[in-house]
Amino acid sequence: MKEQWRLLQTGFNTAFSNMAIDRAILVANSQGKVPPTVRFYGWNPPAISIGYFQSVAEEIDVNACKKLGVDYVRRITGGGAVFHDKEVTYSIVIPETHPAIPKNILKSYGRICNALLQGLKQLGIQGTYAPINDILVDGKKISGNAQTRKVNTVLQHGTILLDVDVDTMFSLLKVPNEKIKDKLIRDVKQRVTSIEHIVGKKIHFEKVEAALKLGFEEEFDIKLIQGILTKEEKTLAIQFEKKCFSTTQWNHRR
Amino acid sequence: MRSQSVYKVPQGKLLKISVEYNKRNNVIKNIWITGDFFAYPEETIELIEKKLRNTVIDQEQLLEKIRSVITEYHIQFIGVDAEGLTKGILMCKL
Numbered sequence: 436m437k438e439q440w441r442l443l444q445t446g447f448n449t450a451f452s453n454m455a456i457d458r459a460i461l462v463a464n465s466q467g468k469v470p471p472t473v474r475f476y477g478w479n480p481p482a483i484s485i486g487y488f489q490s491v492a493e494e495i496d497v498n499a500c501k502k503l504g505v506d507y508v509r510r511i512t513g514g515g516a517v518f519h520d521k522e523v524t525y526s527i528v529i530p531e532t533h534p535a536i537p538k539n540i541l542k543s544y545g546r547i548c549n550a551l552l553q554g555l556k557q558l559g560i561q562g563t564y565a566p567i568n569d570i571l572v573d574g575k576k577i578s579g580n581a582q583t584r585k586v587n588t589v590l591q592h593g594t595i596l597l598d599v600d601v602d603t604m605f606s607l608l609k610v611p612n613e614k615i616k617d618k619l620i621r622d623v624k625q626r627v628t629s630i631e632h633i634v635g636k637k638i639h640f641e642k643v644e645a646a647l648k649l650g651f652e653e654e655f656d657i658k659l660i661q662g663i664l665t666k667e668e669k670t671l672a673i674q675f676e677k678k679c680f681s682t683t684q685w686n687h688r689r
Numbered sequence: 690m691r692s693q694s695v696y697k698v699p700q701g702k703l704l705k706i707s708v709e710y711n712k713r714n715n716v717i718k719n720i721w722i723t724g725d726f727f728a729y730p731e732e733t734i735e736l737i738e739k740k741l742r743n744t745v746i747d748q749e750q751l752l753e754k755i756r757s758v759i760t761e762y763h764i765q766f767i768g769v770d771a772e773g774l775t776k777g778i779l780m781c782k783l
Contacts, residue, residue: 486724486725486726487731487734488722488723488724488725488726488728488731488734489723489724489725490705490721490723493705493723511731512727512731513725513726513727513728513731513767513768514725514727515702515703515725516725540727540729540765540767541767567701567702567727567767567768568727581727582727583729583731584729584730585730611695689721689723
C-alpha cells in the first residue's frame, strides 16, 4: 500500500495567516503529530512576501502597498521578494529524515520541484528545474521556491503563476536603480511566464491544485489524503500570526 | 561612516550589504547583510553580523572571520559563500 500523506486545501487567506499556517504545520510535523503534508493556498488580499534575509526598506514600496491594499510579510525562508496575486501557492512539510527527501539541500529542492514539474505536465506544460530554486518553461520563470529546515523538518513553499502583472508588481517593489526601471520591467516581462499565458486561456485555481496533487503523488509515489488542520495547528497558527507574522517587529526586523 | 554595496554573486544571488565603519582604521562598527540568498540555519546571519563587528575591512581578515564562523556554527549557504560576502563587504569601502 502506498504511503499516505495529508493534503490541505486551505483556500485564500491573508499573508500573515498563510505564513503562520505553514509554520504551525512545521512545528506539528516536527513533533510527530501530523503526517507529511502538502498544502495548496492563495492570498487575499494580494501580498508581497520577502525572504528572511531581505530588507523591507530596500525591497518594498510600503506606501504603494497601502494605497493598493497589498499586504507584506517576511517569510521564515530565504530567497527573494514575491508578489502573490494570481497564483497557486504550495507548501510541503516533511521530516528531514524521510527517505523521499535528499539530505543535500539543493538536491531536495530538485526533488520537490520535480513534483511541480509532474503537476505542470498534467496541464500539458513541459518545464525544467533551474537551480537554485526556479522552474522554467521555454526558458522563462513560472515558479519560485524557498526552503527552510528547522527542528529536523523540511518546509518548502513556492508559487506557480496562473497569470502575472509585471507592471503592478513593479509599482510595489523597489528597484536598485530607478533610472533603469523601465528596462528592468521590459526584461522581467521577457523572463517571466504563467500557466494562462502558455495555454492561452483562463485556468481555474482548482484545476491547477488538482494537477499539482497528482504531481506530488506521482513524484513521491504516495497517496494524498484530504485533511484539515488539527485544533493544535489552528491554535499555533493564530499565535504565530499574532505574535510574529503580523508584527512590525518581525516584518521590519531587517 | 556608513556605506552600501549591491553585489551579484557569480552563479548566485543578489547580496546587499550595509556597513557602518570607522574611516580612520576601517574597523566595522555595524553590518547588515541582506539579499535573496539562502542560509541554514537562517538565524545564524545575525551571528555572522555580530561576529564581524570590530573586524577590519580587509580581504584576508574578513575571509578568515567569516570562514571560522561558518565552520563553528555549521552554516550552509546557498547562492552566496564566504568569498561573496567578503567581496560585498570590501565593495562598501570603495
